[in-house]
Amino acid sequence: MSQVPDDTREGLFDAYVDGLLSESAHREFERRLERDVNLRDELALQGQLNEHLRTLFAPPDAERIVARFPIRSTSGAGATAWNKHFANVSKGRRFAWAAVLVVVVGGGWLLREWIEPPPLWDQYKLHTLVEVYQHEIDTGLNPLWVCKNDHEFAGTFWRKVRQPLVMDEAPEHLQAIGLSYVHALSPDTTYLLARVRSRPVLVFVDRVEVDTHPEIEGGDLNLFRRQVDQLILYELTPLDEPHVLKLFRKPDVTIQWLEDAPLPTVTPAVGP
Amino acid sequence: MLQSGKNLGTAADASERGGDRAAFAEQFKASFRTFWYLAVAIVRDHALAEDIVQEAAIVALKKLDQFQPGTSFKAWMSTMVRYVALNHARKEQRRRAQPLDEQQPARATAADAQSLRVTPGGAMHINRDLYDERIVKALDAVSDTARACLLLRTLEDMKYGEIADLLGIPEGTAMSHVHRTRQMLRQKLSDLAPAGTSSKRAEA
Numbered sequence: 001m002s003q004v005p006d007d008t009r010e011g012l013f014d015a016y017v018d019g020l021l022s023e024s025a026h027r028e029f030e031r032r033l034e035r036d037v038n039l040r041d042e043l044a045l046q047g048q049l050n051e052h053l054r055t056l057f058a059p060p061d062a063e064r065i066v067a068r069f070p071i072r073s074t075s076g077a078g079a080t081a082w083n084k085h086f087a088n089v090s091k092g093r094r095f096a097w098a099a100v101l102v103v104v105v106g107g108g109w110l111l112r113e114w115i116e117p118p119p120l121w122d123q124y125k126l127h128t129l130v131e132v133y134q135h136e137i138d139t140g141l142n143p144l145w146v147c148k149n150d151h152e153f154a155g156t157f158w159r160k161v162r163q164p165l166v167m168d169e170a171p172e173h174l175q176a177i178g179l180s181y182v183h184a185l186s187p188d189t190t191y192l193l194a195r196v197r198s199r200p201v202l203v204f205v206d207r208v209e210v211d212t213h214p215e216i217e218g219g220d221l222n223l224f225r226r227q228v229d230q231l232i233l234y235e236l237t238p239l240d241e242p243h244v245l246k247l248f249r250k251p252d253v254t255i256q257w258l259e260d261a262p263l264p265t266v267t268p269a270v271g272p
Numbered sequence: 273m274l275q276s277g278k279n280l281g282t283a284a285d286a287s288e289r290g291g292d293r294a295a296f297a298e299q300f301k302a303s304f305r306t307f308w309y310l311a312v313a314i315v316r317d318h319a320l321a322e323d324i325v326q327e328a329a330i331v332a333l334k335k336l337d338q339f340q341p342g343t344s345f346k347a348w349m350s351t352m353v354r355y356v357a358l359n360h361a362r363k364e365q366r367r368r369a370q371p372l373d374e375q376q377p378a379r380a381t382a383a384d385a386q387s388l389r390v391t392p393g394g395a396m397h398i399n400r401d402l403y404d405e406r407i408v409k410a411l412d413a414v415s416d417t418a419r420a421c422l423l424l425r426t427l428e429d430m431k432y433g434e435i436a437d438l439l440g441i442p443e444g445t446a447m448s449h450v451h452r453t454r455q456m457l458r459q460k461l462s463d464l465a466p467a468g469t470s471s472k473r474a475e476a
Binding site: 010011014017018042045046049050052053054055056057059060062063065066068155158159160259 | 297300301304305308309312318319320322323325326329403404407408422423425426427432447450451454455457458461462
């Protein structure tokens with residue numbers, strides 16, 4: 001139900017700004033505007049405020065957000081496109097397709113007996129650090145973001161964990177691949193994917209207050225911990241000593257610099 | 273309940289396409305500004321609001337099968353955005369409520385101590401312009417809902433009934449939020465009035 005504007009000065013003013021006055025009330029208000037300089041000023045001020053609001057809260061490009069949607073999915077576009085395609089083919093061809101499907105699905109089932117596929121990955125579900133490591137091994141170390149420079153790198157950590165980090169130049173045997181995030185210590189746990197002497201290594205970063213002091217028992221992996229100001233870093237590695245932790249440091253930069261940081265490149269995600 | 277109409281994507285559009293991601297992206301883009309204003313009204317930080325909207329979209333994509341045909345995609349997605357944003361704001365509030373000594377790192381180095389002090393997501397770092405800062409400061413004093421009402425009405429030209437539906441509040445409340453917030457801004461920024469005018473109101 002529409003609200004009827006009240007007939008006080010402020011009520012009429014807002015109704016005018018909102019375009020809610022009747023035609024006659026609108027004409028009357030404009031006549032009043034001609035006579036009343038204070039009212040005119042107030043209207044001009046409102047217009048200026050609106051302009052400032054427009055600049056202050058200018059939305060970013062929607063395309064940029066859409067480009068960051070994850071591609072990995074268990075349903076959706078693929079299935080829909082498949083269904084639409086299937087609806088258009090003839091009965092005979094459907095039978096042929098069905099036969100192919102039986103072979104493919106049956107073959108797939110047999111294959112599954114030999115190779116157990118990794119479980120469906122849900123980055124928003126709570127995972128242990130070892131689970132994340134295993135997932136990355138299964139999917140071939142596939143980062144969500146690749147940073148071109150320190151600015152993007154520091155800005156990404158700023159946005160996720162509210163403190164910037166940069167990495168000193170890596171020695172030759174260390175290759176930094178990219179960044180991702182996962183629900184591990186918190187929903188914002190951000191991690192670096194790297195290879196050290198060709199072995200996969202992950203460094204998890206989160207705020208100290210969410211640190212759960214995770215431990216790993218047995219297995220071939222080692223966990224090393226380091227704190228950098230308000231951040232806690234865990235290096236999960238098959239090697240006997242940490243190689244990446246010591247490269248991280250907090251840069252001496254301004255908040256404005258961080259807020260101006262360009263977004264990193266989003267990689268096309270793959271995997272289950 | 274929101275009805276389908278101009279600028280309002282409906283569930284039918286998305287569900288007919290069976291949760292197709294391309295259709296989702298299309299609907300998302302059509303109403304993106306609304307999602308953005310809702311997020312930034314709550315978290316008050318541009319970069320964070322962007323992350324919130326993205327995260328809400330990912331949650332929505334995962335829950336696409338729960339989308340009810342015949343309902344508004346915009347309203348459904350807005351609920352996700354508000355949920356994710358409020359969740360984040362609550363977490364941030366709890367974190368800031370911790371005693372300072374609990375927030376200090378146990379083994380902070382001297383180098384760490386020299387480094388940047390950051391303001392958690394509560395502060396708006398949108399524009400350094402003086403007036404803009406004053407507007408931001410003034411808006412800090414009103415509720416999330418009032419900020420959302422103002423932004424949706426002023427910048428998205430949304431009708432009060434639509435705002436009310438989106439935020440789950442009475443239409444009169446939406447209108448009252450907008451009017452009061454506008455009035456408060458005019459009082460606090462009266463010296464912003466165009467030069468040469470006669471009414472310079474005292475700052476409240």
